[in-house]
Amino acid sequence: MNPLGPGDPLRLGPYRLAGVLGAGGMGKVYFGHDSQGRAAAIKVLLPQLAHDQHLVQRFLREAEAARAVTGPGVAHVLAAQTEGGRPWIASEFLAGPTLDQAVSAHGLFSEQAVRALAASLAQALQNIHAVGLIHRDLKPENIVLTSNGPRIIDFGIARPEHGLTLTTTGQVPVTPGYGAPEQVLGQRVGPAADIFSLGAVLAYAASGRRAYDGAHVAAVQYEVVHGEPDLSQVPEQLRTLIGPCLAKDPAFRPSPDQIRTAFAPPRGAERIWQHGPLATDIKQREVGAKQLTTLPGTVVSAPPNRRRFLTGIATGAAVLAAGGGAAAWLLGDDESGDRAKKTSPQAKNGAVPAAGKRMWGPLMIADPWSPPALVIDGNVVFGGKDGGLVVHGAVDGKKKWEALNITPSSEFLALPDGLLVAADAGGTVHAFTPSTGKQQWTADVDAVVLLAANDDALFLMTRDKKIRALDTKTRKPLWTVTSPFGSGYGTAGKRHLVLHTDTGDVSALDTGSGKKLWERRGLATYTAIPAVHGDNVIVGGNSLKAVGLDDGKDVWSVPSQSGLESFGWGSASVDGRRVYAVDNTVLHCRELSNGAKLWAYDLKTFHVANTPPAVLDSVVCGITVKGKSFDAVAIHKETGKRAWGHEQHRSKSLKLTADRNQLFLLQGESATSVSGG
Structure with a gap:
């Protein structure tokens, strides 16, 4: 403290x-x-x-x-x-310690202790469900062990049973390995979702391991939906009791009252506390x-x-x-708190570090929920650890300015005229000079999310879920239309605004009038973000497709080789005449004109669908996992061979941004810059 x-x-x-x-x-x-x-x-x-x-x-x-x-x-x-x-x-x-802290400090729970834990938590869930609520985030970090027994904490995403799942760009709606399959899939959930989480919690207390694990968040979520729990280290007597809680079908999971009866802790078991x-x-x-x-x-x-x-x-x-x-949870995380700022010795002396080496960082200065960094005019922009927007020098990592009134979750964009735009909590758009932070103009347009921009306009979503175009020269709205989707994100070209949702629905609007040109439901899957280039939009999903912007029809299509709907093609990056995208675990380089394969490199880990490959001058970078460390790997653009790797030695998901020959990594609160060579 x-x-x-x-x-x-x-x-x-x-x-x-x-x-x-x-x-x-x-x-x-x-x-x-x-x-x-x-x-x-x-x-x-x-x-x-x-x-x-x-x-x-x-x-x-x-x-x-x-x-x-x-x-x-x-x-x-x-x-x-x-x-x-x-x-x-x-x-x-x-x-008292949280359950994960207790297991780490004092070892696995005995069978009697697990039974007592199960009975106590089942009773608490019964009380939660009795008032029509679902906790939705039961996990070891949200269970505090006190002298009077376990307590469930954090109702930050507790919702009525009829409530929908909360999601934002790039955010997994549940804690990987503890959220139920229906939560992972974004479906409506009931009290049985908490029972699945309880089963995963009890498996962890009994074995010290997650019932569902994997090298990457996406791999863990796939196991939850399609795989079987690993209960091999759970004692036999408990395995038969925990297993039903982890049933894929919510209808087959036991009720809290049935759990209390089945686990039946022996008399005096509560004295563990x-x-x-x-x-x-x-x-x-x-x-x-x-x-x-x-x-x-x-x-x-x-x-x-x-x-x-x-x-x-x-x-x-x-x-x-x-x-x-x-x-x-903050102080229970070994990556929380400030750390000494680190800078590459080469960067201090003005020399360019070797390929894959740090130019600066890691600096513990980022908001863990920040969108990926944005690089504009030699400056790198991201959500700051202390709130708002923060801007650092791209080359040396030194802080230049911050805007605490800005809401990073509303996204931030670079306009073609070189200005940085972001929105505050009141819906006002602010335009800044990136190097100094000087405010150039504001526009009160009720913006809740900034979607995209082109030479003429900034496109945004309002609080009442309408799509609005703002003339960036006059700062007046050009048009406002009802969104074809209740929520979503956008990518803009000169004449087309492409909207897309987390569930893969895609629509194109005319940027001049807001008129809907076409709409395709389920075109993409699992939050893959379309990439607009020329007359086409490149979309990932069951197939990697080039779709005509004018009519929404396929120009070419390459089926996924994974056979897994949720882990097919991810988001694509377009560079010149080439398209880079990951299918399942394999990074592909393909011809923009027809989708023909030029080369492929196996990253050996599931991709995050809404994270496109980061393209530098001579390499393209993806995310790989070594042990439990999320790291960056660079592949030669011409040969498809590994160029270099940069180990982060951190177990949190990684977000990459490329600018010319420099790679920027956001991982939890850590910001790092790496030389592309």
Whole structure:
């Protein structure tokens, strides 16, 4: 836990704040206490986001969801302010390790402990479902072990049973390996989805391994949908009980009441929370939290076992993650917090590093939910760790400026005239000079997502899900039309705006009038992003296709060799007369004119469908996995042979951006630049 900073409040409602548990792109979580000394974790939206009605409504929904659930198995909401000022939610502070921390520190749970855990969590889920809610993100990080038993936390994406799944660009809607198959596929979910997650949690507690694993997020999700759980390390007696929870068909999963009966923990099994090494761990955290509530307002005294306490105290609070979806746990992540800035020795001396070597970084400065970096006029742009938009020098990595009022999840684009455009939480578009951050113009156009731009206009989606074209010279709307889809993303050419959704529906509009030219449902699959080039749009999916922009008809088509609908062709990059795209695990180089294969290179890992290959001057880069490290690999554009690799030694998903002969990598909070050679 960190001390309060200059911009942090000293009090929120009845709570005196004692320190910062964690921070993300959308909010902070503070440790505080009321006048009676009762500890609380207070989650607060950042000031610049407090006027974003979408975020405030999500915040309100989280408070209402958590308040609606009664019983001992959840972290209870103590107070909340969701109207006026800075929205905040105060929840019961739980001084205990999360389940993943407990397994890591104290080893696997015994059969009796797993049975007790199953019965307790099943009862909590029964209470959650009884009020018409589905948690949707049950995982070891969202289960805190206290002296009174396990507690389920984080209702950040809890929804009514009729609610739809929340997704954003590039975001997996569930935690890989714990979300049910129907969640992975974006289908409507019911209470049985939480039962699947419970089965995966129990398998982890009993074996220390995920029931579904893989080298890449997409590989894990494929196993959840099509594969079988790995329960080989789960004791035989538990295997037959956990297996039914992981049934593919929700109808075949047991109810919470059936789980409590089947697992039937022996008498006294609940004492695991009160005796032994785990109980000692919990007690030390409780003592530390109690001592902090007696301090005048800042962390100035060390409680017993201070190091363990300060690194573990955050386990009772979650912080909002930028861009939607789930709340993110901060201090339990070994990649959280600031690290010393690193720069390549060659870059310091002005020399160009060898191919595949760092030019600068890794710098722990990025928002984990930032869109891929944008390079414009020698500057690299991405969502900042402390919120808003941040711009660094592309060559040296030095920070140039930031715009804290900008919402990165609305996307940011480069206009043909060299300006950078982004939107704030109120829907106003801002245009900046990339090198200095000087604001050149604004336009209040109710923008919630910036889709694309061409020489004449900026195309965006409004809050009421309409598509609007903004004249970038007059800053006046050119036209506004109803979107053919309820949501989606866009790519623009001179005369065509191509819209596409996460489910693969594609439509083309005339950029001059907004008139719909054609529409094809299910043209792409699994969030593959179309690439507009000349008179065609290149689309991935079951086949890699070139589709005519004027009529939407196939020009050429290359079927996927994988035989797997969800893991066929991903997003394509067009470079000159060549198309680069990944089919299943294989990176292809193909002729733009007819789709003929020039070469293929096996990356040996499933691609992320909405991430196109990054094309540099002489190489094309993809993502590979070594062990659990997501790394970049470069392939010679002419020969299809491996040129170099850059190991990140990090287990988080990787986003690549190319500019001439430089590669930029965003991975969690880490930003790095690599020389292309």
